[in-house]
Amino acid sequence: MPVEFTSDMPIYLQLIRLVRQGVASGELVPGSRLPGVREMAIEYGVNPNTVQRALVKLERDGLLYTERTAGRFVTADAARIAAVRGELADRQIDDFVRQMKSLGYNCRQLLETLEKKWSDHNGDD
Amino acid sequence: MPVEFTSDMPIYLQLIRLVRQGVASGELVPGSRLPGVREMAIEYGVNPNTVQRALVKLERDGLLYTERTAGRFVTADAARIAAVRGELADRQIDDFVRQMKSLGYNCRQLLETLEKKWSDHNGDD
Amino acid sequence: MPVEFTSDMPIYLQLIRLVRQGVASGELVPGSRLPGVREMAIEYGVNPNTVQRALVKLERDGLLYTERTAGRFVTADAARIAAVRGELADRQIDDFVRQMKSLGYNCRQLLETLEKKWSDHNGDD
Amino acid sequence: MPVEFTSDMPIYLQLIRLVRQGVASGELVPGSRLPGVREMAIEYGVNPNTVQRALVKLERDGLLYTERTAGRFVTADAARIAAVRGELADRQIDDFVRQMKSLGYNCRQLLETLEKKWSDHNGDD
DNA sequence: GTGGTCTAGACCACC
DNA sequence: GTGGTCTAGACCACA
Numbered sequence: 001m002p003v004e005f006t007s008d009m010p011i012y013l014q015l016i017r018l019v020r021q022g023v024a025s026g027e028l029v030p031g032s033r034l035p036g037v038r039e040m041a042i043e044y045g046v047n048p049n050t051v052q053r054a055l056v057k058l059e060r061d062g063l064l065y066t067e068r069t070a071g072r073f074v075t076a077d078a079a080r081i082a083a084v085r086g087e088l089a090d091r092q093i094d095d096f097v098r099q100m101k102s103l104g105y106n107c108r109q110l111l112e113t114l115e116k117k118w119s120d121h122n123g124d125d
Numbered sequence: 126m127p128v129e130f131t132s133d134m135p136i137y138l139q140l141i142r143l144v145r146q147g148v149a150s151g152e153l154v155p156g157s158r159l160p161g162v163r164e165m166a167i168e169y170g171v172n173p174n175t176v177q178r179a180l181v182k183l184e185r186d187g188l189l190y191t192e193r194t195a196g197r198f199v200t201a202d203a204a205r206i207a208a209v210r211g212e213l214a215d216r217q218i219d220d221f222v223r224q225m226k227s228l229g230y231n232c233r234q235l236l237e238t239l240e241k242k243w244s245d246h247n248g249d250d
Numbered sequence: 251m252p253v254e255f256t257s258d259m260p261i262y263l264q265l266i267r268l269v270r271q272g273v274a275s276g277e278l279v280p281g282s283r284l285p286g287v288r289e290m291a292i293e294y295g296v297n298p299n300t301v302q303r304a305l306v307k308l309e310r311d312g313l314l315y316t317e318r319t320a321g322r323f324v325t326a327d328a329a330r331i332a333a334v335r336g337e338l339a340d341r342q343i344d345d346f347v348r349q350m351k352s353l354g355y356n357c358r359q360l361l362e363t364l365e366k367k368w369s370d371h372n373g374d375d
Numbered sequence: 376m377p378v379e380f381t382s383d384m385p386i387y388l389q390l391i392r393l394v395r396q397g398v399a400s401g402e403l404v405p406g407s408r409l410p411g412v413r414e415m416a417i418e419y420g421v422n423p424n425t426v427q428r429a430l431v432k433l434e435r436d437g438l439l440y441t442e443r444t445a446g447r448f449v450t451a452d453a454a455r456i457a458a459v460r461g462e463l464a465d466r467q468i469d470d471f472v473r474q475m476k477s478l479g480y481n482c483r484q485l486l487e488t489l490e491k492k493w494s495d496h497n498g499d500d
Numbered sequence: 501g502t503g504g505t506c507t508a509g510a511c512c513a514c515c
Numbered sequence: 516g517t518g519g520t521c522t523a524g525a526c527c528a529c530a
Contacts, residue, residue, distance in 0.1 A: 010520060021227035036502065047522045052503080068257045069502045069530045089228050093242050096221045102146035103214050107243045111236055117218050118232045132443045135514065172515055260529065271477040297530050339478050343492050346471045352396035353464050357493045361486055367468050368482045385505060411517065422507045427518080444515045444517045 003044055011046055015054035023063055023074055024085045031076035034064070128169055136171055140179035148188055148199055149210050156201035159189065261296055265304035273313055273324055274335050281326035284314070378419055386421055390429035398438055398449055399460050406451035409439070 003018065005011050022028035034040070037055065041048040055072055058064045062080050066072045075081060100110050128143065130136050147153035159165070162180065166173040180197060183189045187205050191197050200206060225235050255261050272278035284290070287305065291298040305322060308314045312330050316322050325331060350360050378393065380386050397403035409415070412430065416423040430447055433439045437455050441447045450456060475485050 012520080017227075024228045026229070038502090047524095049523090050521060053520090055503095066257065066503065068260070068504095069528085071502060085228055089225065089230065089238070092221065092224055092228075093239060094246075096217065097239070097242050097246050099217055100214065101246065102142065102149065103210055103217075104149040104151075105214065107240065110243070111240065113214070114218060114222070114239070115232065115236065117222050118235070121222050121226065132441065136443070137514080174515065178514090262529080267477070274477065274479040276479075300530065303529090335478055339475065339480065339488070342471065342474055342478075343489060346467065347489070347492050347496050349467055350464065351496065352392075353399045353460055353467075354401070355464065357490065360493070361490065363464070364468060364472070364489070365482065365486065367472050368485070371469075371472050371476065387505080413517090424508090425506065428505090430518095441518065444513085446517060 005044075005046075012050050012054040012057070015040075015044070015046075015051060016057055019054070019058055020063065020084075020088070023081060024088075028074050030074050030078060030081065032074050033070075034072045034074065036071060130169075130171070137175050137179040137182070140169070140171070140176060141182055144179070144183055145188065145213070148206060153199050155199050155203060155206060157199050158195075159197045159199065161196060255294075255296070262300050262304040262307070265294070265296070265301060266307055269304070269308055270313065270334075270338070273331060278324050280324050280328060280331060282324050283320075284322045284324065286321060380419075380421075387425050387429040387432070390415075390419070390421075390426060391432055394429070394433055395438065395459075395463070398456060399463075403449050405449050405453060405456065407449050408445075409447045409449065411446060 005014050019028065019034075023030075028034070034055070035043065037048045037051045040051045044051070055064060055066075059066060059072070061084055062077075063075055063084055064072050065075055105113075130139050144153065144159075148155075153159075159180075160168065162173050162176045165176045169176070180189060184191060184197075186209055187202075188200055188209050189197050190200055230238075255264050269278065269284075273280075278284075284305075285293065287298050287301045290301045294301070305314060309316060309322075311334055312327075313325055313334050314322050315325055355363075380389050394403065394409075398405075403409070409430070410418065412423045412426045415426045419426070430439060430441075434441060434447070436459060437452075438450055438459055439447050440450055480488075
């Protein structure tokens with residue numbers, strides 16, 4: 001499972017996104033255990049502290065919880081997951097709309113372009 | 126023209142966005158001259174170096190050009206403007222689509238949500 | 251007797267609190283015998299080592315004593331119990347007063363707030 | 376300004392408490408700038424990262440904010456400060472009441488003891 | 501074994 | 516100069 005990190009964003013943020021995607025997409029099933037910090041650190045070729053940092057943030061967001069000495073787990077609270085997903089999406093869309101508006105797009109243009117883009121992406125999904 | 130800068134993003138990026146928005150929206154007309162670095166610095170209450178950095182970047186993007194001794198101007202090349210705008214939009218959309226996909230959205234959901242969001246934003250535009 | 255353990259505090263501390271509360275409230279009568287380590291471990295669903303650690307600590311505090319081959323007992327020394335209780339309370343109050351002072355409370359405010367809080371708690375006791 | 380750190384609590388938590396007390400007590404005036412991380416690290420004899428960690432947490436709580444490249448400041452929002460103080464106090468009192476109840480105290484005893492303790496503390500304040 | 505904390509020292513972006 | 520990020524490696528409490 002090779003993952004590339006871009007250098008224009010903190011690694012820990014990229015890790016967060018990675019996990020979040022996993023949870024939102026159901027790839028990481030609710031209630032399941034994550035690999036330990038050290039394990040993940042090796043897997044992704046980063047420092048354990050960096051992994052730790054990412055996971056702590058995800059915990060604060062309520063997407064993970066830690067069971068002392070047993071490891072970290074994906075929250076089993078489906079509502080919580082949905083809520084987090086909703087918040088994320090909301091902010092994303094909000095930013096996006098703001099940006100596209102500032103670039104002079106109107107609603108119709110945007111929707112069209114977006115639809116086209118979406119099909120393009122279907123290939124590499 | 127009071128502008129607020131958030132402190133969680135480099136100011137020079139916020140300046141860039143400001144200018145870009147001006148050009149894309151037509152507020153800054155093609156071929157028109159920009160205020161000098163020092164003027165802008167005072168106007169926005171930031172360091173001249175910061176303004177400089179933003180303008181240099183915009184020049185590299187082809188949105189501005191410098192005429193020695195005369196000042197900086199908005200490019201008059203409409204195609205260039207459109208191209209820059211297109212690139213920007215393209216990257217934005219690309220990222221956006223990728224993100225929303227990873228959050229489990231499908232095309233229809235996205236378009237609907239987006240349309241609703243768009244009207245919400247019309248108020249504060 | 252279902253007990254929930256929060257995972258943000260060592261379990262052994264939670265066990266200690268449990269026993270202490272039992273003794274202070276009289277639920278665990280002085281001189282009575284406690285279940286064995288293994289029994290308690292099963293009852294609470296924790297590791298026997300964890301139970302052991304808690305009980306040893308309570309012994310050091312003088313709240314329990316071990317009679318070889320017979321088991322562990324709640325101390326029958328009423329004065330001892332009172333003393334332990336006093337010490338505990340003392341430290342709690344001490345810390346509490348220090349904290350509230352540092353938050354800018356004065357004596358009257360504190361007493362009032364506390365009294366109100368106390369009644370609120372009466373419900374779930 | 377010599378400060379001692381006890382070893383039974385993470386240093387970063389002790390730092391947090393320190394700053395919080397400063398803000399709540401008004402010793403750190405709203406809007407004023409804090410020493411830089413490196414500076415504080417030296418002053419308290421800890422690692423800059425540890426200081427950083429504490430300050431980031433306080434930021435998340437809304438008690439501080441950082442101004443890019445200028446430093447960290449105490450929030451000027453009096454309501455925010457009050458709110459934070461209130462939350463803190465509330466949780467403190469809550470825990471305290473719960474504990475004292477489990478030690479078999481009743482309301483009158485508690486208030487009396489507390490009042491006495493309060494005067495004792497007046498000396499070293 | 502797990503996660504939690506800490507240090508020392510480094511590099512970066514920004515102003 | 517500021518804060519932000521990252522690494523390497525250590526020690527601890529807990530189960």
